[in-house]
Amino acid sequence: MSDHEQQHAPRRGKVLEALARAERKVFTRPAPKSAKTQMEFLYTRAKRSTKALAERLGVSTRTVQRYRAGKLTKPQKRLQAALVEETESEWQPQVRAHARQQASTSSGMMVEVTAYFGFTCSGSSDDGRIRTITTPISPTYVKRILELQEAGATEDDLHPVVAEAITESYFTEWGTRADGLRADFAHVQSIDFRF
Structure with missing residues (x-):
């Protein structure tokens, strides 16, 4: 090169x-x-x-x-x-x-992200906007994210999985509300993960 x-x-x-x-x-x-x-x-x-x-x-x-x-x-x-x-x-x-194994099998990770979040849901009145969200990510999603990272995934490959993880824990509260909601994020200003 x-x-x-x-x-x-x-x-x-x-x-x-x-x-x-x-x-x-x-x-x-x-x-x-x-x-x-x-x-x-x-x-x-x-x-x-x-x-x-x-x-x-x-x-x-x-x-x-x-x-x-x-x-x-x-x-x-x-x-x-x-x-x-x-x-x-x-x-x-x-x-x-060890940290990756523990996060993907039992403890999960925390994510703090400031980005533009847009929504797809029938009957949703919540317009997209810049939000700062701190929420846990379940071990299932951590495993997918880390496997994608190890496989050489790009940002475009990781964004949908991270968005699904945030939707599950923050917006739908582990499936207890807003059934069918899908949140996507773009224009990431900052993002941090914590094992």
Whole structure:
């Protein structure tokens, strides 16, 4: 990928970023912070292959060697972002797996979202508008969301499932009211998940 392509590559959407932030909050130890320790950590995860790590980060093998040797210490913004993202995606896999397993089988997750919510329901008089909603998501929906995330789902794939989860817990109160209501959200201003 050229520098031009990397600069214009699509960033992860707000839902995917929120899921990544939620996972970082369950870490029991802080992830490595310096470029050298991040590079060393990722090097061991790449089975000590400088070439594999360089390809993963989108840099030359010489760049990886220089950071590992401590000759370079201040990465450019793109490399810094890649180091942080890759390190955190590999950090404490068992802790993350435990939190994900518990959330998808018993405890569920909390979601706080500020977005435009529109409704589909016969006889509904509630027009769509910007709302801030904090509500639990059932383990069933958590499992679907996390499975989609692991399968490489896009924001467009995740929005309907998150909207269904919010509809179930917030708008229909687990099926006890507003039968047939369907809420969709768009123009997400902020979203956070909590395991």
